[in-house]
Amino acid sequence: MNPQYFTPNINVFALGDETDHLSLLKFKESISTDPYGMLLSWNTSTHFCNWHGIRCNLTLQRVTGLNLQGYKLKGSISPYVGNLSHLRIFDLGNNSFHGKIPPELGRLSQLRLLSVGNNSLEGKIPTNLTGCTSLRGLRLHGNNLIGKIPIQIASLGKLQYLLLYSNWLIGGIPSFIGNLSSLTVLSVGNNNLGGDIPQELCHLKNLSFLSLPVSKLTGTFPSCLYNISSLVAISATKNQLNGSLPPNMFHTLPNLQVLELSENKFSGLIPPSITNSSLLFILDMSFNSFVGQVPSLGKLQDLLLLSFSSNNLGNNSTYDLEFLKSLTNCSKLHILGISENNFGGHLPDTLGNLSTQLSQLSLGGNQISGKIPAAIGNLVDLTLLTIYDSRMEGIIPSTFGKFRKMEVLGLRGNELSGEIGAFIGNLSHLFYLEMGANMLQGTIPPSIGNCQKLQYLSLAQNNLKGTIPLEVFNLSSLTNLLDLSENSLSGYIPKEVGNLKNIDILVMSRNHLSGNIPGTIAECIMLEYLFLQGNSLDGIIPFSLASLKGLRSLDLSQNRLSGSIPYVLQNISFLEYFNVSYNMLEGEVPTEGVFRNASEVVVTGNSKLCGGISELHLPPCPVKVKKLVKHHKFRLIPVLVSAIVFLLILSIILTFYWIRKRGKKSSLDSPTIAQLAKVSYQSLHNATDGFSTANLIGSGNFSSVYKGNLELEDKVVAIKVLNLQRKGAHKSFSAECNALKNVKHRNLVPILTCCSSTDYRGQEFKALIFEYMKNGSLEQWLHPRTLVTDNPRILKLDQRLNIMIDVASALHYLHHECEQSIIHCDLKPNNVLFDDDMIAHVSDFGIARLLSTINNTTSKKSSTLGIKGTIGYAPPGTF
Template sequence: MKSFSLLSPILFLFILTLICFGPNKIVAMTLGNQTDYLALLQFKKSITSDPYSTLESWNSSIHFCKWRGITCSPMHQRVIELNLKGYELHGSLSPHVGNLTFLISLNLRNNSFFGEIPQELGQLLQLQQLSLTNNSFVGEIPTNLTFCSNLTSLYLDNNKLIGNLSSLTRFSCGSNNIQGNIPQEICHLKNLSLLFLGQNEFSGTIPSCFYNISSLTNLAMPMNRIHGSLPLNMFNTLPHLQELYIGANQFSGPIVNSIINATSITTLSLEDNHFVGQVPSLARLRGLQYLNLEDNNLGNNSTKDLEFLKSLTNSSKLYGISIANNNFGGILPNSIGNLSTELKLLFLGGNMISGQIPPEIGYLVSLILLAMEQNQLEGNIPTTFGNLQNMQVLALNENKLSGDIPSSIGNLSQLYKLDLHLNMFEGNIPPSIGNCQKLQSLDLSQNKLRGTIPLEIFNLVSLTNLLDLSHNSFSGSLPREVRMLKNIGLLNFSYNHLSGEIPISISECAILEYLDLQGNSFNGTIPPSLASLKGLQYLDLSINQLSGSIPGVIQNIVGLKHFNVSFNMLEGEVPTEGVFENSAQIEMIGNKKLCGGISQLHLPACPTKDRKHKKHHKFWLIAMIVSVLCFLLILSTSITSYWMRKRNQKRSFDSPTIDQLNKVSYQDLHRGTDGFSITNLIGSGSFGSVYKGNLMTEDNFVAIKVLNLQKKGAHKSFILECNALKNIRHRNLVKIITCCSSSDYKGQDFKALVFDYMKNGSLEQWLHSEISNLENQTSLDLTHRVNIITDVASALHYLHQDCEQLILHCDLKPSNVLLDDDMVAHVSDFGIARLVSVIDDTSHKKTSTIGIKGTVGYAPPEYGMGSEVSTCGDMYSFGILMLEMVTGRRPTNKVFEDGQNLHNFVANSFPDNLINILDPSLVSRDAEVEIQDGNRKNFIPNVEECLVSLFRIGLSCSMEQPKERMNIVDVTRELNIIRKTFLAGVRAHN
């Protein structure tokens, strides 16, 4: 809706409700041009007075598309606009107008229509504009208008219409682009408890009567253009207010002192406004959980600015605080250590806070994020920070901190971002930083650090975002161990005292996009192997002592946008393709012996070579290549014949049931994995190991599962997995590409399966990132989890319901759920699966047991008592997997002892205390978003409903008695509804 005229009180409320709560669309039957013609004649018949003879042309002498006030679509010749505004027509509005099913605009304003608005207008599904302003319509606004789901402009003012919404308790009309002032008529809703007008274009001030709706518990109008100050007695007249969201507006003035009386409030979100002055005492806000005051003009850079923090020590449930980007000055009080032990998020950055960091912050042991950047803090990092073992983000950058980086930083084993840049730290990087095995981003740039770069840095294989050590005084060489950072996106070692050659091994950082080595003393040549960095966009090697030529292969890096080798000792011809085609993207001044290149570089021409000698050399080179190729062809033929004869003599172990699979040789697998190198090992399981490889027959990487044939049951596992996967195809099942049943180079049996490679690893790696080395990994948000759960259920539905033979997976768990590039889930590892045929309603196993019935924690209790495998068993495993996904806890967690288990852990808190069992990373994601940009946590539609449903299904599937568990048909139906509803709510919110 783009704009409103002045409307009657109840009318305005109806319009908003119409837009926000309209039901599903319906489809009206199209009866063709004749229907439109007859509908218009009935419209004319209902007119009793036509003073300007407007409808005189409405007769059979001309086509109705040429009648006055009518506009038709060129293609279908159907009426799309009926515009008769201002003709002083008198009469009733014919219900036959509802048959103009192509109608987009109906404008009858400034006439004298009377009677009721016909319900048949609800049949106009294409209607976008409806204007009946300034008529004499009476009665109620037709509820059928809610079917007009495309309606964007509705004008009904200056009629005699009525409506009755006085019993409304919850009113939400967000994200509708509504302009103008907030209407005072909303104040008539005396029973209103929730009012959400966020993400519109409301302007003006809040009507004073709003503050008299004493029943309000939730008031949210963020992301508008509302201005003005808060009434002094605001929190006296709204005694039940629990959540207040008015962020991202233009409010000004102080935070009023009456806030001391907001004793019921749990969330106070005032961010991104123009509030000024001191923050009053919040001592009586004992139930406060979230406080967001960031991006205002609060504080006066005085010593009293932060006194209100002392009053927050009474708020025992406080979860997140942000006062970032204000004018707060003074020093942090030591009492900050007395804040709630549940405090997880503390944003203090972008102020003028001075003095030292209080050691008492180390008492806030639940903190997962501490941001104190861009202040005037000085002194050392307190050693008590070593107590913050749940810390995930620590930002102390752009202060005046000094001294050594304490070795206690290594205690922060959960840390994934550490930013200390632009301070005055000195000394060495403590080797204990190697304990931070989840670290994804490390920025220590622009300090006074020295010594060699510790090898422990390069053992942080979790580093995927950036490693920035620039503008320090590091010395020594850049060690070849840099290759361990295979998934790093940015490396910056510029402006240090590093020397030696640029290590060739840096080319193994396959994901690297930004490499800056300028301002050091590197010597030797530019490694041609840098060309293997296919994603490289920025390469700066300037101000070093490099010699030799620029490798021509650099021009093959397709995405390279910046290449700087200025002020070295390079010589020879400059390439002319790729990045070298654009002089704006390359810099190479200060290399006096370079030549050639594109004309814009103004380099001297390169000396010509003896063409005759070159031609002679080329002839002999070609002759030599041909000779080598002939030799290789003969050798290949001989070897192939030998192995074919040997293969025909060898009795195959394989069951005939796997003959349908194409085979691949041991040699191909050995070559594709660099001899099954440990660097290509991506996992191991009950019966073998999995390697990442590259086969000549496949365009992309593959996953190669090599069976450990020394393990009892491994041979049968191989047969089972082949048989289970050879004939099944589903988007959520891992695809088997080929298999290998052969001998290795020692003549011993060798068996392997080849699958599609899943770049994003297993679900277990995402849920429990302490075991992960995935690139760019963050915690899974709720959208991802809903999609993955639904994907797994879809795969299980296929195995149980849609296969020719019933397949029981028997080992469903997070490590057996793999995620592709798009985070689509694929169920894998059918090594102990069962194929079952159903004959006369009796199940018959077609494969024998190998003695293993799943994994501890995921296998149902009846399996431990000797019961046969069943679909109910798979459902139990699925239920446990679901509960693990929403709680973040493994079923084998050490807290589950003395008869306690994951199912009971959830059941004890469901549904009233979900916060106690919800995965902390889900809570921290939503809370952090809320602190930063307003109201996401509480106003993404259906979040709570979604979580309750997921917990309920997980509990229902993991019941102890098999007969009490949900079946996969009901589960997939419910999950598809949950996903559709939840994702629709997220899209509407965004």
């Protein structure tokens, strides 16, 4: 009877083993996370034999199986599992259990499978697993286990599977493993074992799978291993094994299907017996020191992967590639790699007859010459093709246009000529394209814009000419590299370069590019390396480059740049190299940031540069205040007298004007904003840490308000930045300027200055600077969003009365005492701010209206104006 459908009554439940029931409940208590709800059925309403993942012997009512593998459970393994004395299968693989493997598992004498692989268990392997005398499979792989493989495992005479890979085990492969005569699978790779492979492994006559990769193993393969005819797979990649392979090894290992020996120190010839190893489907001998010719492999018809890359195979002869012809019989081949050897000769036309399932073909780093066979276009399933650093010549075949699945195409370092064909646009899945260091001619085809997945593009060191097509800069997928250097490209760098927002490396050096460096390059926010040297670029170095906070290296040398080195570049904290040599720059060199390290700054060839740190050996900058020359002093006397007389007359005129105007105006009026000293965008940028959101204290329809610290004023201010992209923002700025230019009152937020400039991207920038109101807005006092128990915001009755008087005073002043009456149009608690003494100040005149303007707009003073301000408020004078 299937336990899934077994529903015991209360009497049957009473017969069940209470020990197993309680042990399972304790196991459940140790689990902290159950994302799939697998343990919801573990409750007293059903018998534990019906719980998910539990298998029982229904006759004995005892648990025989606990299988919860792959459910992303988190927690520890309860030691109460050791009380499930009839347990035969215990599988918690592919979860997130932590802690140690409980030694109580050693009590489970009937256990056949102990599987806790791919968790986060730690500590040593328990030594008392010797009690699990029936154990067939021990899977402890993919954890954080440490220490040596305990000798007690040697007593598990029935063990068939031992999986200890991907831990932190040390102490070598112990010789006592040779005592596990029933072992068929031994996998101990990806550890820190070290040492040699013990001879005792040859005692494992039933061994079929031997996996020892990435284990810091040394020495040679014991020769007796080649006599274990049951071996199906041998994997020993990424060790330090050496020696040669016996010529007849594939005769003595007739069942071998997988041989992975890459990244070791094997040498000698490829065993000629490989020609008859018809069962092989994975053969990886790359990154060793094998020599000689590759035997014919035509009988390996099940071959899926073949890699001989990075050896010393071949003799740079015309016969080196004969084995490629035999591979046309390997109709299942998916991956073929022979790069980085000493193969000579030409690529045969039969290359196009290889398996149509071939997806990766690596041929580069050899002495191969001649043309690329057009027949290679028959390999329509190719996703990777590399023929780099060889001697290939001629044109790139147009049949490459058939590679609709191509993702990686590397042809760097050959002698290829002709144009880059428009077929490149057919390779819409490309994410890596490397064609540098050839002799390619013509222009960059605009069809490259179809490669919308391209992340890496290098066409450097060719003979390309013409302008860079805009389609290149519209490849927003470019994240790694765009390298067009050392060609003959001309024209401007278009503003569309800013579309490469995620590019890491941008290289356009040593071409014939001209014009300005576009400020939009600062929109490449992930840029780390920018190389534009060796062109004919002119104009100034854009200040906007300072917004590239991750920039590490900047080379603008050998151009025609003028102006000064922007001081803001010293604020790029990651900048490590800066080269502007041989330009026409002038002015003072900064002294902070990268400019403090003379070994990383190159400014030679700019005769008008001065200052900087002493190690740059530049002349000092001239003093800005010029001294009067003695022999001119008599000539200056008439000039000084005339200037003084002029100033006296002017002051008299202004005094009369001021007295006359004061009679018409309130005594509290102030100069216009136009008379206030303006601040620069750079000052505001620095004051707010680049308009950081950490300094944002408010926002509205047309603006954002930042808290800032102006260095020149040495005071905290509120900076209202207009969002000029919003319709009506310009009008709001004008309205606020018109409203505030002639007003001053103790209950209005004082304006200090303004900024009307451009930002680092060359875009229009407008801001107003006010005194900072430390105690926030009335809205924050009336409706606090968070409860601050240390300093609760409670307005007392007298404070509320004072606030009303303050606001009323401000409105009375605006309506009746100004030269032009002003209607605020948006009076609300958010626009009433408090200073240090809790004096209320009315703020935000972005939609204010002058009474004269209203009168001129319409003869109907109110009805035609429409309601203005915030929804929920109806300010006076708006209807």
